[in-house]
Amino acid sequence: MQNFEFQLSTRIVFGRDTIKQTGAEIARSCRKVLLVCGKGSVRRSGVFDAVVASLRDAGVAWVEFGGVRSNPLLSQVHEAVQLAKREGVDGILGVGGGSAIDSAKAIAAGAASDRDVWAFIDGTATVEKALPVFAVITLAATGTELNGLAVVTNDITKQKWPLRSPLIQPRVSILDPTATFSVPRDYTAYGGVDAFSHVVEAYLVWPEPSTPLQDRMSEALAMTIVEAAETCVRSPHDYEARASLMWAAALGWCGLIPAGAGRARLPNHMMEHSLSALHDVPHGAGLSAIIPGWARYMVESGQSGKLPRLARNVFGVNEKDDRKAALAGIAAFEAWCQRLGSPTRIGQFGSIPKSALPAIVDNAAVTAIAWGMGDAYPRDVIAAVLDGCW
Structure with missing residues (x-):
């Protein structure tokens, strides 16, 4: 096990009817917040009204910045930063899924700086x-509620890259599983895939060779996500399944699981960021379309790694031969995605022709270098992987 430092500074408020505590939590340190949210689902679900009522009861003033889109844009962050400065807010509250919370984090950094x-x-x-960041989560997916990461797409360069800083980690995150009851089937599925990928992609590629504790925690989370996501798709109002998926998603990307295993490089995320930056597909859907092709490439190139173990311990594959087990595990992952309703090939999006492949590869090659992965994922390897994803 490698040396590591781990600190989870976020106060977590989890459970039914916890959204009503939002205002009181924020009032401990802020008097006026910028409320960052999406295009309408938080209003239709009643979450927006519940949050606003809580702020009002606690005496916290607020100004809204709505319309944050999936795969949040730098231009929107710029606009919100200027609004935050004009209004003199002293905190940022994100209400929604990963896009709203990631935007809130980036805004918090921009509003406190001239850069x-x-x-x-x-x-x-x-x-x-x-500025202090607070989060009310309405989608179990990214784990942004418990980490210091925010992913933003540069509208001009089409680079979808992360902002990393412990200063943007939420001070308080409200996780009420009932707020996810109204999430549509497709986004429930995409969120489940995203949560699964955070856990499993790191597990498959982290550099430390001896990680029995981290491996077993990862497998337990992955099994929970697989089971809970299917239940949530079938029974949207199943509280226990929604709660399990929400907490598993949060734990999966807070830094606890891989602590001691070394910093993992995430090739599927690297390639998916280019796919969604250029074609605006939902992040989780993009991951489910890329992961099988990447995994097959790894098997065929003699780099199966822990894919056989994943197949046996998470998907119940009963096969002694490692190569056959790995391929059976990939098929089991694809079958899970299909049951959820998430694509398993880029071609299934319909709107992305094969002729788009070179531009996606070029974008991903730049990202790979920026993320320190250019040695393992030069352009020709990225092209081979993505070609197998159609």
Whole structure:
């Protein structure tokens, strides 16, 4: 096990009817917040009204920045930063899924600085301070509620890269599983795939060779996500399944599971970020379309790694031969995605022709270098992997 440091500074408020505590939690440190949310689902579900009522009861003023889109854009972050500065807010509240919370984090960094937010993302500047961030989660998926990461797409360069800083980690995150009851089947599925990929992709590629504890925690989370996501798709109001999926998603990307296993490089995320930056597909759907092709490439190139173990311990594959087990595990993952209703090939999106492949590969090759993965994933390898995803 490698040396590591781990600190989870977020206060977690989990359970039924916890959204009503939002205002009181924020009032401990802020008097006026920028409320960042999406295009309408939080209003239709009643979550927005519940949050606003809680703020009002606690005496916290707020100004809304709505319309955050899936795969949040840098241009929207810029607009919100200016609004936050004009209004003199002293905190940022994200209400929604990963896009709203990631936007809130990036806004918090920008509102406390004169630097362009992208400078914090491309590494030309470091976040030195940020406004306090608070989160109310309405989608079990990204785990953004418990980490210091925010993914933003640069509208001009079409680069979808992360902002990393402990200063943007939420101070308080409200996780009420009932807030996910109204999530549509497709986004429930995409969220489940995203949560699964965070756990499993790291498990498959982290550098430390001896990780029995991390492996077993990962497998337990992955099994829980597989089971809970299917139940949520079948029975949207199943509280226990929604609660399990929500908590598993949060734990899967908070840094606890891989602690001691070394920093994992995430090739599927690297390639999917290019796919969704250029074609605006839902992140989880993009992952489910890429992971099988990547896994097959790894098997065929003699790099099966822990794929056979994943197949046996998570998907129940009973096969002694490692190669056959790995391929059976890939088929089991595809079958799970199909039961959820998530694509398993890029071609299934319909709107992305095969002729788009070179541009996606070019974008991903730049991202691979920026993420320190250019040695293992040069352009020809990325092209081979993605070609097998159609």
